[in-house]
Amino acid sequence: MSSPGPNREATALADEAIRPVGQFRRAAPGLLSLERVEAAVSAVRRSAGSIALWAVLAALLVVPIGAFLVQAVSPRLVGLGGPWFTLDNLAHALSGPTLRGLVDSLAVSSVTAVLCVAIGGSLAWGVHRTDLPGRRVWPVLVWALLLVPTFLTAEGWQYLLQPQGVLAQFGIDASGIYAVFFGPVGVVFVLTMSALPFAYVVVAASLLYLGPEFEEAARVHGAGPWQAIRIVIPILGPGLLSAGAIVFAETMSDFGVASTLAASAHFPVATYELFQAINNNPADFGLAAAVGWLLVASAAIPIAVQARALRGRTYAVASGRTRQATRIRLSPATRLVAFGATATLFSLALGAPLIGAFVASLLSGFGSEISVGAVTLDNYRAVLLGDTGLAQPLVFSTIMATLAAVVTIALGLPVARLLTNRSAGRVAKATDLVLLGSVALPGIVLAAGYIFAYNLPVFGAVGLNLYETAPLLVMGYVATALPGQTRLMVGPFSQLQDSLAHAARVHGSSALATWRRVMIPMLSRVLLWAAMLTFAKTLLELPVSQLLYPPGSPPVSVAINAYVAGYHYDVGTAMTVVALAEEFIVIVGALVLFALLAPRGWRRAIGPGT
Amino acid sequence: MVPLVVYSAQGYDSAVTKAFQSATGIPVQLVDDSTGPLLVKVQAEINNPRWDVLWVDGDEAFASLDQQGYLLKGFEPSVAFNSVGTSLIPADQSYIPTGVTMAGTVVYNSKKVTTPPTSWNDLLSAQWKGQLGMNNPAVSGPTYPFVAGLFDYLGGVSQGEAFLTQLKSNGLHVNPTNPDTLHALEAGQFSVALIQSSAGIGAGIKDPALKVAFLNPVTPIPGVIGIDAKSSPQKQWEAQQFAAWVLSPDGQKAMLAGDPGGDSMYWPVVQGIQPLPQMPDLSTVPSKAIDPVLWGGRESEINKWFTDNIAQ
Numbered sequence: 001m002s003s004p005g006p007n008r009e010a011t012a013l014a015d016e017a018i019r020p021v022g023q024f025r026r027a028a029p030g031l032l033s034l035e036r037v038e039a040a041v042s043a044v045r046r047s048a049g050s051i052a053l054w055a056v057l058a059a060l061l062v063v064p065i066g067a068f069l070v071q072a073v074s075p076r077l078v079g080l081g082g083p084w085f086t087l088d089n090l091a092h093a094l095s096g097p098t099l100r101g102l103v104d105s106l107a108v109s110s111v112t113a114v115l116c117v118a119i120g121g122s123l124a125w126g127v128h129r130t131d132l133p134g135r136r137v138w139p140v141l142v143w144a145l146l147l148v149p150t151f152l153t154a155e156g157w158q159y160l161l162q163p164q165g166v167l168a169q170f171g172i173d174a175s176g177i178y179a180v181f182f183g184p185v186g187v188v189f190v191l192t193m194s195a196l197p198f199a200y201v202v203v204a205a206s207l208l209y210l211g212p213e214f215e216e217a218a219r220v221h222g223a224g225p226w227q228a229i230r231i232v233i234p235i236l237g238p239g240l241l242s243a244g245a246i247v248f249a250e251t252m253s254d255f256g257v258a259s260t261l262a263a264s265a266h267f268p269v270a271t272y273e274l275f276q277a278i279n280n281n282p283a284d285f286g287l288a289a290a291v292g293w294l295l296v297a298s299a300a301i302p303i304a305v306q307a308r309a310l311r312g313r314t315y316a317v318a319s320g321r322t323r324q325a326t327r328i329r330l331s332p333a334t335r336l337v338a339f340g341a342t343a344t345l346f347s348l349a350l351g352a353p354l355i356g357a358f359v360a361s362l363l364s365g366f367g368s369e370i371s372v373g374a375v376t377l378d379n380y381r382a383v384l385l386g387d388t389g390l391a392q393p394l395v396f397s398t399i400m401a402t403l404a405a406v407v408t409i410a411l412g413l414p415v416a417r418l419l420t421n422r423s424a425g426r427v428a429k430a431t432d433l434v435l436l437g438s439v440a441l442p443g444i445v446l447a448a449g450y451i452f453a454y455n456l457p458v459f460g461a462v463g464l465n466l467y468e469t470a471p472l473l474v475m476g477y478v479a480t481a482l483p484g485q486t487r488l489m490v491g492p493f494s495q496l497q498d499s500l501a502h503a504a505r506v507h508g509s510s511a512l513a514t515w516r517r518v519m520i521p522m523l524s525r526v527l528l529w530a531a532m533l534t535f536a537k538t539l540l541e542l543p544v545s546q547l548l549y550p551p552g553s554p555p556v557s558v559a560i561n562a563y564v565a566g567y568h569y570d571v572g573t574a575m576t577v578v579a580l581a582e583e584f585i586v587i588v589g590a591l592v593l594f595a596l597l598a599p600r601g602w603r604r605a606i607g608p609g610t
Numbered sequence: 611m612v613p614l615v616v617y618s619a620q621g622y623d624s625a626v627t628k629a630f631q632s633a634t635g636i637p638v639q640l641v642d643d644s645t646g647p648l649l650v651k652v653q654a655e656i657n658n659p660r661w662d663v664l665w666v667d668g669d670e671a672f673a674s675l676d677q678q679g680y681l682l683k684g685f686e687p688s689v690a691f692n693s694v695g696t697s698l699i700p701a702d703q704s705y706i707p708t709g710v711t712m713a714g715t716v717v718y719n720s721k722k723v724t725t726p727p728t729s730w731n732d733l734l735s736a737q738w739k740g741q742l743g744m745n746n747p748a749v750s751g752p753t754y755p756f757v758a759g760l761f762d763y764l765g766g767v768s769q770g771e772a773f774l775t776q777l778k779s780n781g782l783h784v785n786p787t788n789p790d791t792l793h794a795l796e797a798g799q800f801s802v803a804l805i806q807s808s809a810g811i812g813a814g815i816k817d818p819a820l821k822v823a824f825l826n827p828v829t830p831i832p833g834v835i836g837i838d839a840k841s842s843p844q845k846q847w848e849a850q851q852f853a854a855w856v857l858s859p860d861g862q863k864a865m866l867a868g869d870p871g872g873d874s875m876y877w878p879v880v881q882g883i884q885p886l887p888q889m890p891d892l893s894t895v896p897s898k899a900i901d902p903v904l905w906g907g908r909e910s911e912i913n914k915w916f917t918d919n920i921a922q
Binding site: 097276279280284444456457546551554564565567 | 639641655746784789790797799808812813873
């Protein structure tokens with residue numbers, strides 16, 4: 001065992017990799033002293049990387065969120081006056097309507113997480129492992145789902161179902177459905193439809209590099225197809241739990257449904273209580289921060305469940321030897337049922353709300369005297385050609401969203417690597433908690449935290465007047481996107497066995513070249529989609545845009561909001577549709593370019609849609 | 611010239627700041643947003659304010675900011691205010707009214723309602739059971755003045771709470787903001803909405819079936835300019851130029867032309883300026899201003915009560 005460092009390490013890790021799945025990892029005993037020095041040097045080199053990464057995460061997330069959350073217990077610390085230490089805010093948050101909001105949020109998020117994993121997991125299985133008809137179309141629709149903001153889904157359904165809504169105009173009585181929809185059921189439904197893609201993407205990534213050998217081994221030993229699935233599901237455990245965790249945290253932090261459907265139906269949820277505390281006059285930042293703490297704490301629930309279920313087992317299954325899985329052939333009857341179910345799912349998730357919102361945008365006066373005869377394109381003409389001043393915000397937001405997408409994937413790559421680096425241990429766990437905690441907080445907390453942190457006079461004193469500048473706005477967007485996007489990348493990342501990278505290193509490839517020639521090509525599709533998603537979410541992002549935008553350069557969401565708040569709903573809705581169309585064109589364009597231009601090997605990369 | 615940073619929620623702010631800049635040469639940086647986020651920004655900037663001018667609707671918020679020491683005191687432009695304008699000027703001259711709309715205006719669908727309600731007590735009658743909608747004052751900025759004005763008229767907080775509780779028993783619908791309530795009215799969920807006059811009059815231009823009426827009394831909501839007490843003397847001087855220009859004939863022209871069908875549907879507070887032709891004559895509107903300091907101080911408590919007891 002006197003071979004040079006990397007090779008020895010590679011051998012050890014290769015040994016590790018060929019152990020049976022699920023076996024505990026143990027430290028190799030009896031290192032020689034020279035090897036200990038080498039190990040120490042490489043540990044320092046590794047930790048230099050993670051220290052740099054943590055500095056970035058601190059600047060993006062920990063400092064601003066901390067600056068906001070600290071107000072729950074010490075408002076004086078951030079110059080707001082009041083006591084140095086108090087527990088009153090937490091006590092207040094754990095009583096009355098804020099407590100009810102929290103309980104509602106926990107219930108909604110738990111149900112939504114289970115539904116999303118079940119539905120998203122089944123869809124992923126159908127698309128990647130069976131001959132389900134339309135399996136090339138469904139993944140694209142999943143991505144289309146991600147693009148639709150939750151408030152639009154909620155409002156689209158409301159337009160469709162409400163008394164004198166779109167359906168009623170066509171003589172369809174939807175009042176019974178509306179009565180059920182207008183409350184917790186509708187909230188769970190809309191959130192399930194909008195968080196479904198997170199579950200799908202994570203599970204699909206897990207499935208893609210799960211070779212057929214596990215199913216085949218089961219079948220060889222006499223298991224039927226359903227028993228084989230039962231054997232594979234535990235192997236997919238990390239993917240399913242990861243999917244559940246991200247859905248849970250995303251749902252906890254949702255404000256789009258909270259502020260529309262849930263608010264109108266008087267179903268209080270935690271984010272809305274938090275918003276009301278901030279929106280009060282004078283603003284009650286202390287209470288809002290206390291609710292923020294409770295949201296962060298709730299994000300720890302799925303992490304704990306995940307940690308307990310996994311207990312240090314490794315689930316890496318993608319290696320250089322992974323073969324293409326054969327698809328299960330469904331019987332004609334099953335195919336028909338599965339196709340019908342999938343088509344119904346997407347009609348409900350995507351078709352109905354978009355039709356509702358789109359029809360509303362075409363109606364003159366928006367909702368008044370709804371009649372199909374009143375369809376008008378004037379609203380679109382005003383947006384695209386008129387002097388409504390919405391072209392410049394759209395251009396500005398497009399630039400900001402592009403920058404945010406590039407920075408987010410550039411940072412997401414090393415962060416996802418850190419999270420899946422099994423030797424990182426506590427650092428990875430702490431990073432995971434920070435990221436998932438950030439996902440669970442609504443955007444307004446991050447945005448207000450950015451003001452409290454980056455508008456401190458100390459930054460101005462050193463010439464860093466960041467607040468209300470485009471760079472800080474981009475930072476805010478990245479901070480909003482990074483936690484969720486990283487969670488999406490972790491699934492595919494954890495499927496990459498370290499042996500792949502180490503094999504490259506053994507064959508003389510440098511660390512950088514290994515990233516360039518092995519890791520990035522393998523992950524190219526995931527990175528592309530993460531970039532597209534960040535672009536889309538940023539283009540119409542509201543809370544960070546509102547509080548941080550540079551004077552004179554309103555982002556498109558702020559401009560739309562101004563039109564809606566100023567009673568020009570028709571123009572506002574038409575502008576939303578134009579922005580959504582831009583998102584769609586950019587994404588389809590990027591996917592087409594990737595298919596045409598990426599090297600052949602990249603196209604077999606990990607990622608849904610393959 | 612140092613750029614003047616204007617935080618504004620007025621629909622005409624872009625037109626007005628551009629006209630001001632070309633008229634005076636003072637450069638303006640505009641942050642146009644809803645009232646809520648702007649107030650959050652102002653309060654979160656407490657250690658290092660960036661804003662110089664805050665221009666939003668509702669004097670309760672300004673009275674509250676004034677009490678916390680945010681506002682420059684002792685300045686009013688030397689213009690001839692009309693009687694409504696004069697009634698809105700605070701004793702310590704800490705903010706400037708620039709125009710006025712009315713809270714709690716009755717907006718009704720004339721296809722369904724031939725005779726709108728005629729008094730506040732009328733709203734409790736069986737005729738209007740399940741037919742009324744309003745906004746949640748904890749969410750919608752211009753709705754608190756409506757609630758505060760109603761409470762003031764009825765004789766105090768406990769009387770006001772009793773009235774709203776009865777209104778709730780009579781099937782009151784509560785939506786988050788003006789657009790939501792207006793949309794629900796247009797969708798036929800109820801036939802009478804109690805919202806800000808500019809929202810109702812603006813909607814009436816697009817949909818002539820929607821008409822407005824004023825119960826006695828309604829509460830004026832002034833559009834208000836406040837100047838940052840912590841800004842540099844140079845910027846405070848520029849801010850005073852801005853406030854004075856806004857109330858000048860040129861400034862009023864820009865305000866009236868800047869957002870037709872939206873915030874331009876206001877009544878001027880200076881003598882000799884006519885509102886837009888679609889506006890009812892101000893002398894026919896039974897308005898009564900309330901004490902913004904008294905009612906501003908109760909805003910948080912009343913909004914919380916409303917959310918817990920009426921909106922749920």
